[in-house]
Amino acid sequence: MDWLFSIAGGVLIGAASALLLLFNGRIAGISGIVGGVLSPARGEVLWRAMFVAGLVGAGVLFLQVAPEALPTAREDFGGRSLAMLVAAGLMVGFGTRLGSGCTSGHGVCGIGRLSPRSLVATGSFMLTGLLSVLVARLVMGGAA
Amino acid sequence: MRHLLSALLVGLLFGAGLALGGMTLPEKIVGFLDVTGDWDPSLLFVMGGAVLSYAALYRRIARREGPLFGASFQVPTNRRIDRRLVVGSLLFGAGWGLGGLCPGPALTSLATGATEVVTFVAAMLGGMFLFRVYEGALARRRAAQLHGWEVKQS
Numbered sequence: 001m002d003w004l005f006s007i008a009g010g011v012l013i014g015a016a017s018a019l020l021l022l023f024n025g026r027i028a029g030i031s032g033i034v035g036g037v038l039s040p041a042r043g044e045v046l047w048r049a050m051f052v053a054g055l056v057g058a059g060v061l062f063l064q065v066a067p068e069a070l071p072t073a074r075e076d077f078g079g080r081s082l083a084m085l086v087a088a089g090l091m092v093g094f095g096t097r098l099g100s101g102c103t104s105g106h107g108v109c110g111i112g113r114l115s116p117r118s119l120v121a122t123g124s125f126m127l128t129g130l131l132s133v134l135v136a137r138l139v140m141g142g143a144a
Numbered sequence: 145m146r147h148l149l150s151a152l153l154v155g156l157l158f159g160a161g162l163a164l165g166g167m168t169l170p171e172k173i174v175g176f177l178d179v180t181g182d183w184d185p186s187l188l189f190v191m192g193g194a195v196l197s198y199a200a201l202y203r204r205i206a207r208r209e210g211p212l213f214g215a216s217f218q219v220p221t222n223r224r225i226d227r228r229l230v231v232g233s234l235l236f237g238a239g240w241g242l243g244g245l246c247p248g249p250a251l252t253s254l255a256t257g258a259t260e261v262v263t264f265v266a267a268m269l270g271g272m273f274l275f276r277v278y279e280g281a282l283a284r285r286r287a288a289q290l291h292g293w294e295v296k297q298s
Contacts, residue, residue, distance in 0.1 A: 003185070003189050005164055006166060007189045008164055009166065009167065010165055013162065014195065015198075016154050016158040019154050021202065021206075021217065022201075023213050024213060025211030030246075038269065046148055054155020054158070055159040056159070056252065058156050058157075058158070058163060058252050066163070069164070069166065071170060072256045074260070080170075080244070080260070082263050086264075086267040087242060088242040089239065089243060089250075089268040090270060091242070092245070092268050093275070097272050098231060099235070100222075104246075107195075108191065108195055112196075112199040114199075117220075120233070122233075128240075129241040132238045133178045136242060
């Protein structure tokens with residue numbers, strides 16, 4: 001049954017991304033949208049802030065109806081230390097801006113448009129994602 | 145005004161899709177990336193569903209003259225596969241596997257107020273800020289070279 005929820009969640013993500021293009025004419029790339037709030041240009045801040053508010057708002061709603069869908073307990077992070085999360089966050093923040101996208105912009109919208117850049121980007125982050133989980137598993141002794 | 149409401153609505157739908165698909169749980173992400181252990185294919189189903197539905201809708205929408213609440217479509221036209229794209233993506237992937245979170249799920253999970261999520265998001269914003277600083281330094285360097293000035297190394 002889990003996979004049904006996964007597919008439904010995926011279709012919802014794809015539909016939302018398409019709606020952002022239809023309504024606002026934009027690509028639903030989360031890192032780009034957040035990055036644009038940090039380096040403000042005229043007329044580019046408010047819609048991005050609203051989109052981020054929606055993302056967080058969805059979390060607030062899920063917390064009411066299905067809190068198990070969100071990471072609320074320490075165990076949900078598989079024993080990751082705060083230092084690891086700081087390192088991870090810095091890499092995700094810098095890397096997504098340098099590479100012009102993350103799982104949403106490259107992985108969903110880019111591949112959906114068959115963009116060669118996004119195919120290369122997605123292959124690249126999948127590769128180091130696999131490797132870093134492998135390394136974390138070795139370092140943490142299977143706790144990851 | 146309408147473009148702000150639509151952005152909020154789309155953010156809500158997107159975040160709901162992430163939570164429904166289980167992408168807000170680091171164990172699901174790591175379970176997918178960990179091919180040596182008990183492999184969890186959830187992420188594949190989520191991305192498959194998202195890519196296929198987006199691709200189907202994209203074709204129809206791109207045929208329009210423009211968006212409903214904006215002047216024009218702003219779709220990337222750059223086709224160059226360069227070092228920035230690859231190095232940035234490699235770095236992102238390493239952080240993704242290490243933390244079990246990417247930008248969207250991290251923001252939706254912010255609703256829990258969990259220390260781990262707040263820490264990750266703060267570091268992620270810090271990383272984006274560092275990129276801005278790096279870009280600024282690069283641009284100044286380029287401008288200086290363009291004008292034939294000597295770049296003083298500090």
